[in-house]
Amino acid sequence: MNQKINTILVPRPKAQGEKLAQQLILAGFKPLCHPIMTYNSNANEAIIRHHLIEHKPTILVFVSIAAVEFAQQHFSINQWQSLSDIEAIIAVGSSTQEALKRYNIESLCPNSFDSEGMLALPILEQPSLSHCRVTIVRGEDGREYLAQNLEKKGAKVNFLSVYEKVWLEFAADQAQQWRQSQINCIVVTSNAFLNHLVQIIDISDDYWKNHCFWFVISERVAVCATALGLRNVINTHGATNQAIITTLLNTELTYD
Structure with missing residues (x-):
């Protein structure tokens, strides 16, 4: 029918x-x-600074527009390099990439806007990622599949939660x-x-x-x-x- x-x-x-x-x-x-749903912030500048100093990420992964906006709201992303060893920034999709561009931040973006697409990027497709320290900037959860696959290749992966989802009644x-x-x-x-x-x-x-x-x-x-x-x-x-x-x-x- x-x-x-x-x-x-x-x-x-x-x-x-x-x-x-x-x-x-x-x-x-x-x-x-x-x-x-809507979003609430669950981070601040002190939390972000502590994460960057402790983990010294070489790669940042932003999983959404909200991840960019809440991170920027608390501590300008352009200043993150001063506290870490960032070599590359990855945006999960074109909208997230555009959000980063608004703050003059260049990023890599996969052809397929998902974890599989990010894993196919040349920087993450290498057989060994033991030299990489990856921070996934996200809400309170998500992208565990991405983290697990990066860890299998030897990368050190940490999550930085900058917002949380609030489900409406x-x-x-x-x-x-x-x-x-x-x-x-x-x-x-x-x-x-x-x-x-x-x-x-x-x-x-x-x-x-x-x-x-x-x-x-x-x-x-x-x-x-x-x-x-x-x-x-x-x-x-x-x-x-x-x-x-x-x-x-x-x-x-x-x-x-």
């Missing part, structure tokens, strides 16, 4: 969600921007409200988002399980969504707004 896209749920944090929603409208779609009938808004597509940008969405939506419900379309940004999220029993999972192969919109435009929605 063929189905058209009615309303697309965008559950990203407010600023990112509104930017995607605006581009979706320009592409002819009807989005509903409804953040399910919803009414008991939130899923029903979304159905009334004719939501039949949901954009999911991480496993954390997927797990919290399924707490809001009863995925044993036939509609969400078999008739809603879940657009996810990587194979890892796609595997998790399928394992949860979601039937219509579509991989955008990237978290950029353009990757999401291009996939939406090129996908014919069908279900049996």
Whole structure:
């Protein structure tokens, strides 16, 4: 059975969600921007300074725009070199790279905006990374897969948490409200988002399980969504707004 896209749920944090929603409208779609989380800071200049002095990273990895903004807010990233031995900075994707550029910081960016893409960068693809000290700048969790693979090659990996996710509370009938808004597509940008969405939506419900379309940004999220029993999972192969919109435009929605 063929189905058209009615309303697309965008559950990203407010600023990112509104930017995607605006581009979706320009592409002819009807989005509903409804953040399910926000961010809080959980670091300060003293914490960052201590980390840099203690671990002396040679490579910095920024995992998100939020990681850049909260780090910069506490202690200008341009000054980090004075307390460490930074040789390279890696941004997980183009949006994170642009955030760094706003502070005149050049960074490497993979072709595939995920952990696998970062591991494929020449600087990290070397057989041995025993000479590398890597700091992953992130929220309170995430990128464990990246860290584990770097450690297997001998790198010393540490996490620097500069923000934390705050999951918002919803009414008991939130899923029903979304159905009334004719939501039949949901954009999911991480496993954390997927797990919290399924707490809001009863995925044993036939509609969400078999008739809603879940657009996810990587194979890892796609595997998790399928394992949860979601039937219509579509991989955008990237978290950029353009990757999401291009996939939406090129996908014919069908279900049996």
